[in-house]
Amino acid sequence: MIDFCGIALEHPVINASGTFDAIAARRAFGDAILERFPFSAFVSKTVTLEPREGNPPPRLWEQGAGLVNSIGLPNKGLRGYLEHDLPELAELPVPLIVNVMGSTREEVATLVAAFAERDVVAALELNLSCPNVKTGLDFGVDPAATEGLIAHVRPLTDKPLIVKLTPNATDSAAVAEAARDGGADAVSLINTLRAMALDPATGTPWLGGRTGGLSGPAIRAVALAQVSAVASMVRIPIVGMGGVASGNHALDLLRAGATLVAVGTESFRDPLAGSRIASELSTTIKSVEAAV
Numbered sequence: 001m002i003d004f005c006g007i008a009l010e011h012p013v014i015n016a017s018g019t020f021d022a023i024a025a026r027r028a029f030g031d032a033i034l035e036r037f038p039f040s041a042f043v044s045k046t047v048t049l050e051p052r053e054g055n056p057p058p059r060l061w062e063q064g065a066g067l068v069n070s071i072g073l074p075n076k077g078l079r080g081y082l083e084h085d086l087p088e089l090a091e092l093p094v095p096l097i098v099n100v101m102g103s104t105r106e107e108v109a110t111l112v113a114a115f116a117e118r119d120v121v122a123a124l125e126l127n128l129s130c131p132n133v134k135t136g137l138d139f140g141v142d143p144a145a146t147e148g149l150i151a152h153v154r155p156l157t158d159k160p161l162i163v164k165l166t167p168n169a170t171d172s173a174a175v176a177e178a179a180r181d182g183g184a185d186a187v188s189l190i191n192t193l194r195a196m197a198l199d200p201a202t203g204t205p206w207l208g209g210r211t212g213g214l215s216g217p218a219i220r221a222v223a224l225a226q227v228s229a230v231a232s233m234v235r236i237p238i239v240g241m242g243g244v245a246s247g248n249h250a251l252d253l254l255r256a257g258a259t260l261v262a263v264g265t266e267s268f269r270d271p272l273a274g275s276r277i278a279s280e281l282s283t284t285i286k287s288v289e290a291a292v
């Protein structure tokens, strides 16, 4: 068992927000998915205060070493999530972490306060890859804005607050320190890297949102460097992610300082990737320990 901010988890592999739809998976695979749930905790996709339609299509560009997505965080909004998704997610056999995002402190505060009252929610993840309406910059690129935001919402809940950092900041470790100083219990990283793809026929942007976020194997080395930099600056737990597709990749992030590892893009290729990676990781750790 692993203790993550006071939550007992069976193994260190969870999903990355927005890359595994537990409700759709249960519809497709039936209750068998609950018996063999691939992750030790479930992280929901980002919930915003108001419903969002997401970006116009096309929303994905696949390339040799990864995926560029401009999904645009479509979701039912807070009310729709509480009414429709939360009751279904409450039936999962693992702790639930709800990921939220807002473009003002007040919006994030409303989301945090709403989930603070729900016993089924084990922890909250705050997605900082959202433009702050006051500055136009993503909250997560600005240490002062990050600290102010976390300090504002911290008193609203006793649940663990995980702050999801953006890799598009100049200095992720400085933002992690600011999140800790604001009262974060943990940080998670990395989110996708800003990226673009052109339509080969026209030379114009392929994605409906023009730019998107790069994920998958292409960002694994970036994730490792950023997790290592953050781990050397803050002592709070880290959820490491970015291109994890095997137990060895997960072990690299743990060795760089992560407490948990999240699997994202790999779950699109193999919906049971989480279980496979957790089992590979456990075998590798046992063989490393036996060799010592």
Ligand SMILES: Cc1cc2nc3c(=O)[nH]c(=O)nc-3n(C[C@H](O)[C@H](O)[C@H](O)COP(=O)(O)O)c2cc1C
Residues within 6 Å of the ligand: 016, 017, 018, 019, 045, 046, 067, 069, 071, 073, 099, 127, 164, 190, 191, 192, 214, 215, 216, 217, 219, 241, 242, 243, 244, 262, 263, 264, 265, 266
């Ligand atoms: C299709 C897609 C949707 C995503 N949706 C979200 C989201 O709703 N909220 C969020 O915080 N991150 C989201 N992410 C980012 C992932 O959680 C993760 O940080 C990133 O993809 C890096 O991990 P990976 O390389 O294993 O995919 C999304 C990523 C992808 C590929």
